[in-house]
Amino acid sequence: MTDFILRRLFQGFLVVFGVTTVVFVITRLAGDPVSLMLPLSASDEQRAAFAAQIGLDQPIWVQFLRFAGDVALLDFGDSLWQRRPAMEVVFERLPNTALLIAAGLGTAVVLSIPLGAIAALRPGGLADRLTTSISLLGLAMPQFWLGLMAIMIFSVTLKWLPTSGIGTPAHLVLPALTLAMTPLARFTMMVRAAMIDEMNTQYVKTARAKGLGLGRILRVHTLRNIMVPFLSISGWELITTLSGYTVVVETVFGWPGLGLTAVQAIQRGDLFLVQAIVFSIALMIVCIGILMDVLSKMIDPRIELN
């Protein structure tokens, strides 16, 4: 196990290094931060001075060596937009994103298991058809649209919840539910399919034949068996959420997390902040991957980690 974790950590290190390098190259190809940052009326001398100040006047390989050296010390330089260390911005915004993801994915996990199970009890029944069609709708609706609709209904018309911002639990409700919709639909479909399979296995039939109650069969036997596939799909959803959904949801709801900050950093040509955010997210994704493998092994000892 330790051997496995060490090997995965090494692979993860290579992945993070690769991603960071790619981002370094892309941010430097994607345009000139100096002209984005300075007013249109700035003179050529001012542009040159600014480029020199942030090191962009150097050849790209010099920039890369400096960059690699700094990254080794977790120093991503000062954000051009906020003029303070990029990592400080990341650490300030990360808890907001973590809270949003925990609330959103937590809701999805908690709701999907009973929903999927109910649907699986009578495949083709009313509950199943209802759950399946609404899940498909959930998968098909773009989160951007869903978020704006939720604001229109619950904030503008009903005035139950604030439209945007952060601070009270009420501010969390709409963004978390919007974020939860797609994973919830996917989890529910997955739980349903796995449960239907399990319910048709010999061991369930045997258990029922010997008079075991349905509730006990679900709790003790089938749900345990679907934990491993459920865990791996949750891992994937977590990664997708972290690297995609949060960007959309945070933008719609003005939620000051990493996703919104990434959008703003890109718009402002703040390449140092973009690098810091991408590095942090890549690192988190690698860690989530390792954690998922280890958890699966703990749940189902038959899994070979190699």
Add this chain to the structure above:
Amino acid sequence: MTFRVLAMSAGLAALFMSASGGSVSAQAITIAIGSEPSTLDPQLRDDGGERQVNDNIYEALMARTPEGELIEGLAAAAPEQIDETTWQFTLREGVTFHNGAPFNADAVVASVERVIDPENNSEQMAYFGTIAGAEKVDDMTVIILTSGPDPILPSRMYWMKMIDPGYAAEGDLASAPVGTGPYMFESWDRGTELELAAYPDYWGGEPEIDEVTYRFVPEPGTRLSGLMAGEFDVITNLLPEFTSTVPKFAAVPGLETSVFVLGTDNEVTQDPKVREALNLAIDREAMVQALFMGYASIAKGTHVNPAAFGFNDDLDYYDYDPERARALIEEADAVGAPLVVVGESGRWLKDREQIEAVAAYWAETGLDVTTDIQEFSQYLDSLMGDGPRPDAIFIANSNELLDADRETSFIYHMDGAAASNSDAEMAEMIDEARVETDEDARQALYDEILKRAHDRNYTVPLFNLQDIYGMSERMEWQPRTDAKLIISEMSVSE
């Protein structure tokens, strides 16, 4: 499933209603702006979000009326010009910073020196490049020195915020600013909101609104929803099509004017007949109605801002005369000739829509028009780089200092960063106007420059854009030409 979600959010909402609904005093307002200040240091950045906050905390020696007229601010009167490069300001008496420190000549000297200090590498040097230094004459008198004759110096001093040197040395200007303005900094919860409170000892009298909360909401649709839900009192950058949706709104001619700069040395556009045809081919009135719902004014023969010093009142609007445009293209033997229109998308209000509409009008003249919408930094390179000049390039040009030098130096002067002509004679006149300190003589020069550029069709001016703000029912406010959000000019009716 949806039922459960709905029921759950309803339940949660009821649960948190008490938590979110605080007491709202009649004198507290909330303003939603699109971007958070990058810093609250008033002298480092060229940042709209920073200005929207700091314009209320800090003041400058000069100020402007809501209509754009330059008046005294922290100076007691308009500056006295001692010689070509020396301007003397007498300061207003009895002004104090929020920390109690007096505002005096030392503060002005320190402010000027800090912003022009190369160490600080301030982005605002784009506005202050001509300033050489400041000297104290006595406690309430200061002179500002320029590196050459600079008639725009008073306008520049309207842009330079005055700081307290003691606080600049020891305090935290970047996150807890201290100025002389009508509002004091209260708190800043990064990413979320920022609060200001009225300064009771303000020299101009305590403002009417006591507390201001700024919220940072980047998505325009969400800002609009927040206004509709009653969370915000003022939102910025309301789209013209939503003016009928919001409880209240106000529009004001803004700083930006949209224009196409024509390449006067390019194969097709070097022919004056072609350039004239390009100006005559556009139905600007139809565009104002269709794109801006009427909230834009047609540029009157030039892209210089109508509120700017140097604007030529005598110029005519370009006519809409498609037949004449077609005839001119035929006369110029340019039917089927290629014309490339360069632009960008998403930076300025309705930029892409304007570019595409104009390209369609131009195609009707018989030219073979292609539009090239570029990514913004690539576009900046087309606009200001050393490469070949585009046949026509779009820009919504802003004029913060409200002086015609901005547009003429940037777009008309053959060496200007965004210029596409090689008119040496006009460049000479622009150079002359830049250093002419006699106002009438300077106005006469601009009249001549703008007339020449108009007659030769160096640019295709489109619209002076209006800034539109959405407001709650209770807000009373007439927005300003210079786009500053001055809260002491707002009030609430209740």
